[in-house]
Amino acid sequence: MNHDSPELFDRMGGADALSAIVQDMYERIFNDPQLAPFFKHVQADRLRKMQYEFLASAFQGPVNYTGAELTAIHHNRGIHAAHFALFCTHFAEAARAHGAKEVDVDQALGQLATYKDKITGDSNVDG
Numbered sequence: 001m002n003h004d005s006p007e008l009f010d011r012m013g014g015a016d017a018l019s020a021i022v023q024d025m026y027e028r029i030f031n032d033p034q035l036a037p038f039f040k041h042v043q044a045d046r047l048r049k050m051q052y053e054f055l056a057s058a059f060q061g062p063v064n065y066t067g068a069e070l071t072a073i074h075h076n077r078g079i080h081a082a083h084f085a086l087f088c089t090h091f092a093e094a095a096r097a098h099g100a101k102e103v104d105v106d107q108a109l110g111q112l113a114t115y116k117d118k119i120t121g122d123s124n125v126d127g
């Protein structure tokens, strides 16, 4: 692992590490009683693949995201700020469990925070 690399994707361990983090993150999410109901009818394999692509791309890795636009896919699901915060906590715990450094976890969480309005619809809907 090259800790001098400028890209967050590489600093987090590259493709293998991020795949493992995504897998672990959704295990935590599917076992969280507050989040599990949102994912009841979802194709987990596609979700993990698309989330890997999205995060790899968001963390400046050499990957293109081929999934749905974030606002469209999360719209009208009743996702609120508290759900978003739990989701981010599970991401952070999964990243730490796979050896991510705290400075890199912080940067990743900062990046995720930029998508909050798209996920919760806060920019369109009040409450």
Ligand code: HEM
Residues within 6 Å of the ligand: 035, 038, 039, 042, 043, 046, 047, 050, 051, 054, 066, 067, 068, 069, 070, 073, 074, 077, 079, 083, 084, 085, 087, 112, 113, 115, 116, 119
């Ligand atoms: C920064 C936070 C988040 C990111 C980056 C994110 C990203 C994604 C991505 C990339 C997909 C796959 C889109 C596709 O299949 O084309 C997805 C699907 C989904 N997300 Fe999120 N998500 C986030 C937070 C959340 C939260 C907080 C919830 C609910 C509590 C949620 C619920 C869902 C559900 C239910 C789907 C599946 C939709 C379907 O297949 O019909 N997401 N998300």
